Amino acid sequence: MKNETKIKAAFIAAVGSDHFHENPDKLSGYAHGGAFVAGQTPLCVVEPGNSDQVAEVVRAAVETGANLIPCSSGPPKSQRACSVPAEIPSVVVDLGKMDRITRINRRNKVAIIEPGVCFGALQAESKKLGMKALLPLLPRASKSVVASYLEREPITIPKFHWDMTDPMLCVETVFGTGDTFRTGGAAGPGSLEEQWKSGASQKNPMGPAQTDLVRVIQGAQGTMGIVTWSSVKLEVLPRIRKGYFITSTQIWPLIDLAYAMTQLRLGDELFLLNAQALAGIVEKDTAKIEGLAENLAPWILFYCVAGYEVLPELRVRQQEQDIAALANNLGLKAVRNLDGADGDDIARLIDLPCQEPHWKDRLKGAHAEIFFLTTMDCVSVFLEAMGELADAHGYPAKELGVYVQPVQQGRNCHLEFVLPFDPEDADEVGRAEDLFEKAGKIMLEKGAFFSRPYGPWAEQAYALCPDTVAAIKTVKDILDPHNVFNQGRLCL
């Protein structure tokens, strides 16, 4: 108790009492995430307003031995919920108040944003300057851009996903020593303002020097440092943009087409959904979702073609024709509309965060999700396994949502299964939970790569790579020698 008092005092000193919270109602919001995620109630929540205060917060943790839980924009809502405390005494560092777009620059297509900036705000500001932000598929409205990119959530435009760090460029981070560090071009020489004056725009994601610590911060689930701002890539807002569907009863022709398109960097947004997932995106009402899913072909490839500022019409025509030729070779045909879904509507929809309820929750009110990296040619192996598992668990396979997002320009993909369930129905909850737990193991056995190992996946994924575990621990000792960040996550 005495210790808790000491901790609270230290954090009040760090951020001021106005940014310090210990109201039980507020604290309880941070004690759990989405499906099956429950953790510890934090001791308190602090809301620093700037980088200096974040550094003070870290120093306070070092001094008091508190476990810091970085959280970008309010209480966690997703099943990933790495910002739900696993250990106590924990102090949540909610960065939601740090929501400034420090700079947005058309010439270099870049923005500098704080962790509290959500996709809606960034998109709106980008649009004013003729640009667009790069979004994952329909994030929650409260989803922090920085958090999303730190988690390596896949963006929907594979051609812009050159490397796993994209679209994140440089970051400022506070390490567990309380030191502030900038990565990539932002590291210096010079302050940001001085760099801008010399034409720099924090666009080089590599470095500084012979380190690339942004990569270590990414995917670390808040265990290595707290990011206080990041420069992120923006792209040109298309002058013309059209959404297209290609449907198939089998997934493999669409996979083949996705390979061909990504190889040639054709199309902008490009992903595959099953009927259930598309229906969930298009409709909000359960009955309508079910109806649309019934009507749709089992598999849908959605893509956009876009023309930018130079010769947009010609660009669009070229993309349309070249994609049509590839599709034709596979016996496929692109259409602008499906019965119940309009391509341009989808294109507009995915430019913004998801309206509530979140599309994954619309069918049953809640969902679990299983996602990992694989290659597109292996997707069918996982589909088959998931189908068998669902059957074995009495889970209606037709309710499973499937989302395949090519990443790294199509060299591999994010494969996601969405398991909707009724949170009020204990049987359904139990069934979904069983399936969720079992599926993680089975997918891993079949070669799934849990590059973002949340919750129970961490133990399973790290069991396969003890050398990686040792290396991560070594890095942790360097960046967070006092072990103040998010204890109990990953393999730490």
Add this chain to the structure above:
Amino acid sequence: MTKPISSKNLPDEAVSRFKEALGAGNFSTDPVFCDSYAMQPFHKTDPGCWIPRPMAVALPGSTEDVQAVVKICIQYGLRYKAHSTGWGAHGGPGYDNVVQIDLRRMNNIVEWDEKNRYVVVEPYVNCAELQAEAMKRGYNIHIHGAGSVCSPLANATSHCGMGWTGISTSTSSRNILGVEWVLPSGEVLKLGTCGSSGRWFSADGPGPGLRGIMRGWAGADGGLGVFTKMSMKLFHWAGPKETRVGGRLLDLEVEKPDNFRIAVCAFPEAKAYADALLKIGEAEIGFLQCKNPVSLLFSGGMPRLLRKIHAMPNTKKLLDAFRYQFQFMIAATSELDYQYQNQCLNKIVDDHGGILLDTPAALNSITYWSFVRVSVPPVIFRMGGNFFSAFGGDEALDNCMEQARIGEEIKRQFIARNACFDDLADGAWSLIYENGLFGHNEELYAFDHRDPEMGRQLDDFAKACTQATVEHNLGGGGFAFFKGGEVHDLLGPSMSNYHIWQRRIKKALDPDDLSDSKYYISSD
């Protein structure tokens, strides 16, 4: 006359263990053999051509061999330094009494995954070999600026990898999809999927991306263990699977495919050049974009004429008018794609007051294939016998333009004092990556290290450029890092104190500082 280096004698027991591990024919302590690893005049800023002679040379043939070598080195407290194709002082020992690990026996192409567009290679496969094999499969690779005689693995894991086709193929370090790494402890760390499932398609995770400690903008240049396998990206190749090639470089006879266009885009001033290039990036056109300075083009074909041009003021002015030019290659994948790329290029160049000069048919052979194969780079040695690159810190294009401007100012001073060859001061080699995400600029500096005065002044040039980097905020340290040692103490404080963190990484992974850190950072 250089005096013989006194070499610490290896314990007989260690020699026996090395020979036992590698085979007697793959290990030598013979000074005659070792001295051929002691000359590296390229990218060496102090005068002369000799670097420290290794006390032994080891030729491992496998990852297990490399592990064995590293572990023996640990046991006997021996420094070691690995290189692949080994071009440049940073590939050789930084100190006396180092065991040089020459990876040339590890030259296998381990695996092709054509569907998922990656290839797994060992250290000694060079870019030209790999590109030739990739093209047979309809793919191309990113070839870094040093050219295709070099190892893509060494470049991507351990050095810096800007290349002529960066506009469409990024840069080496961002093209890594997996790495097998013999750590300074002698244990193997496999990054990403290859460490978990044995497949080589993604390099980051589970969790943090450990590529972040493996390298940064620059690699550790042998200062952090040994890399034994790497998965790298393949890119679409719009040309033929086999190309009939006659000749070797300036006598090349190759048919340029009809879906390719090669042109020089020249602009009246720097702003127009940069504006146009950014638009080109946004339009997503181009297979290759690279500003090879006029001097470099001359040094390849007519190095003697270049020297005479200095006495021809009008010709010099004419060439100077082409200072803001770059070479551009379109490789279209369809007829309409060709139309789109061509028309975009025409329009953008026109909109920015530039001129577009298509390569004359007579030069198509040379430009097409030497650009695609990146066979040109060593011609720069024709000018002075050696060269050096300064700056190189990647950033937004405008910052790169500033690097070029200041670099030229600095170089003019050295030209005036005959410290380097007069390349019209237009020494900026530059390009954009990833459709303009960021840019790269190097200030090329041609000199002859055999001329003692030139050799002595090189370090002054390098220091002046490093100083300017700090004073003018010119995009990170760039090639200054390859000086190693004290440069970190100069740059670190102005760059987020990176040196402190880098040193901690070194100390954690290699506490005894056995992986030669001359071109990386020492552990204390």
Add this chain to the structure above:
Amino acid sequence: MALEEYRRDMEGCSRCSSCKWVPVSQIKSHRFSQACPSISRYNFHGFAGSGKLMLGLSLLDKRIEMNDSVADLVYKCTLCGACDANCKVYRDDIDIVEVIEEIRAACVENGQFFAEHQMMIDDLKRENNVFGERKEARGDWARGLGLKDANSQKVEVLFHAGCRFSYDEDLLDVIRGAATLILDAGVELGIAGKAESCCGGRAFGMGFRGQAKNFAEDMAGRVKSSGAQVLLTPCADCYGAFQYAYQRMGVDLGVRVMHISEFLGGLAAEGRLLFKNRVDRKITYHDPCHLGRRSEPYSGPWKGNKLLRHSSCKRDGRKGVYDAPREILRSIPGIQLVEMERIREWSWCCGAGGGVWEADEELSEFSARERIEEALASGADALATSCPWCERNLRDAAESMGARMEIFDVTELVTRSVEGE
């Protein structure tokens, strides 16, 4: 020129490793991209062209002493010149082969060479040929052909068979067939017979400058006394010596030197040689180093800064004899000529040169086997060459490998076409 004269060449090496591969523009596969047998077999950098530049500089700088290891590095090299030709794609100011030759000369001066080389020199001294065969038997190969005796008569064309053709019984039909072709075309051909001696090229390559010069001067005297306008040889080794080594030694033969492939090509062009019969073979052609890149004439040492040396004065390998043998093969009905990946000035060496055949059987065989592998990969069922040393070494390799690959001299194929198989 002494080694010291090449200091700038040696110091100039940038260590780019272009000497190890065929020119990168010409690399067609991972399998057949290597250029240098020596580094390919022994791996240490010292075995590469670049490494030998460093070796020379190291000796000059007295960083190392002349010893067995120096000899090991410099003699386990076929002196094929691939490193030199590949380096010169980029460099005007480095002559690797000349540096290697100077190191070898220095080795000989210091008594550092292989015992097998001494044996060969002893054989040369004793019998005027590299095999130690009886000098009296040298002209026996021509018995009954009706060739003129150049020792006693003036001849239009002096035919120099070379040591290998003179004594290798397996190749007897080849040399006799070649001479017959020329005679039948109406050319007045003479030989020196038992007075013919080694050209001295091998001795030069091994660094035995004195012996080499003796043989060269002897040769020059014999040519002069024969009154020949043309010195014709079927041996690439000898051809390379006449074209290059003699000029390095300052010996002027005073006549036009021709390789038999050039000569036969001329006869065919004049209609004096008719390829009447089909020779149905899929053939690949192996460029002998000494007919190709190493046969380029030497125009004397460059005075001054080699960076300013004009390209025409640079021996970059392009001026060797590459087209004449190919033209002949293309002219023979039934022959389908398929090329290997490494050809012309970036050709892979057969492994018989530079004293390696005499002293390093392992490297010699390694190199030859590699070439047979490449020939097999080309899809050819036969390999033609224009050098008896290459033919011998490649035949032996093919046999030991059990490879289905016939080895021919180009003249054999001409004989078959002219006379019928």
